Amino acid sequence: MTRFALLSVTLSASLALAGWTQQGDGEASFDAKGNIGMKIHGVAKKLAVADDGKALTLTVKFDDISTDNTLRDSHLKEDTEATKYPDITLTVPLEGLKLDGGSGTAKGTFAMHGQSKAVSFKYSSRVKDGVTHVEGNADISLKDYGVKVRSYLGVTVKPEVSVAAKFSLKQ
């Protein structure tokens, strides 16, 4: 009986810590600009969302990012040292997040290339059939994460990058 009570308490605590579970793969994207009007759109068709009870952590692997150009993808991984730092993460405290159909601006910690920095982002949520669909975007600077962008045959990407994510959750 005591064992059963302990197990019950443990399970309850775990459920409380992991209140949101991801539905589907999610998607992340980024838009970068270069000189002479160049623009790059990158997409990752996989985005992992984890809930530890205090914060949501969004994780994208560099291996999953495609910019419609294999050489550019290789350069992206080299410049961000993706072998050493394979993940990009955004950690957002659940407190204050309106995931009941609300929207707003929140703060989180964006991490890549072994460095992290607080970022502000916009988000919106929509509830349909018990599933919460979330979209958000933020502006970051690659300089803040120690990433040196190469100049390739006269074309250079600017360090300011817009990132976006969309995913679905169920409680």
Next chain:
Amino acid sequence: MVSLRSLVLLCLVALPAQAYPWMVRHNYGGCATCHVDPSGAGQLTQYGRAQQELLVKWQTQPLKEGEEVPKTAGFLWFAELPDWLNLSGNLRYGSLIRPTAGPTFLGGIFIPLLMAVDLYVTLNFGPVVAHASTGLGIRVNNNTGRAALLVAQPAAPEPGQPPAAFQAAAAWMAREFWLGLKLADDAVMFRVGRQNLPFGLRNAEHNSYVRELTRTDVNVAQQVGASISYNSEKLRGELLGIIGNYQLGPDIYRERGYSAFAEYAFSNAVNVGASSLVTHAGADIITGLPTVRHVHGLFARMVPTEKLALLMEADLLLWQVTGNADRFGFAAFAQADYEVVQGLHIMVTGEGAHSGGVQRGPNLGGWLSAAWYFFSHCELRLDNIFRRRATAGEGLFEYNLLLQLHAYL
């Protein structure tokens, strides 16, 4: 007039353009990253050569991770040039089959065409750019001696017309030569010299009605002038002040005025632009009358699906003679470019035009084309061109089958 019609025919059979407006499919809404000319067409930059290898060329196997662009992307398929020097060339050879309509359809005329033998050189010294192209072409003189044009291919007689309706002789020619200055992180460029007219789509089908009637093709329609261009990720455009085509003479035939376009990217999939051109000539090259020529239009490039690019242009034409509106016309173009696999494109094109003359109904055209970019900067292209050319009578149906081999050095 016969010779002038022949001059027009000369322009019809050549497709030396090197421009891929469908690169918008790969998020290249602007042209300046890949082309020396900030508004596109012609010589590629070193970056453009690399992108052609990666995104345009037929790939038997994908580039491996960490693998760089092969040397075959370089000048002459092997040379690595210093950053300040950009050399390339444009060799295009084709066969044109022009069957005649009706029972004699199979008795068509086979015309071998040396369409382009051009060399390009661009020198980059920091923000200063110098560009020139030169090659062997044909100088064509009107029978009356009142005008001369440079074109890039041998004379092809019109059916039923004597082949020597004009005098033609081989000549060195220069389509473009200009000096440029880049500013504002290369977003702004000033140029002076002989350059392409900034107007509408820089589509490869330079003999399409939209290019022919607006006189903005990149084969023979360059003009001397001063221009300013702007390229950002959302907005691009160029304004050229035209002071004349000095390969056309005498001076009374030279058009002076402006040509301009601006294009805005509403999203990665939708680009919409507007163009405008107004020129004055003491004598129009076709009519011989003092003429103010207006051309104003819209164009768009869209990517509805990953494999499909849509190109559209519609232009209003007005010829003003001695201050009065003499003729109104139009030219329109729509093309669907489907990339079957990387390096193999199927294009379906529709076009229409009216020159405002006594013709009954519009000129109409339909193209069914395929392009295979089978090796580094090499292209094999097949065009089936169906056209109904309007006349004062019932009109003429034309069919041209054009097979081209294009090597870009």
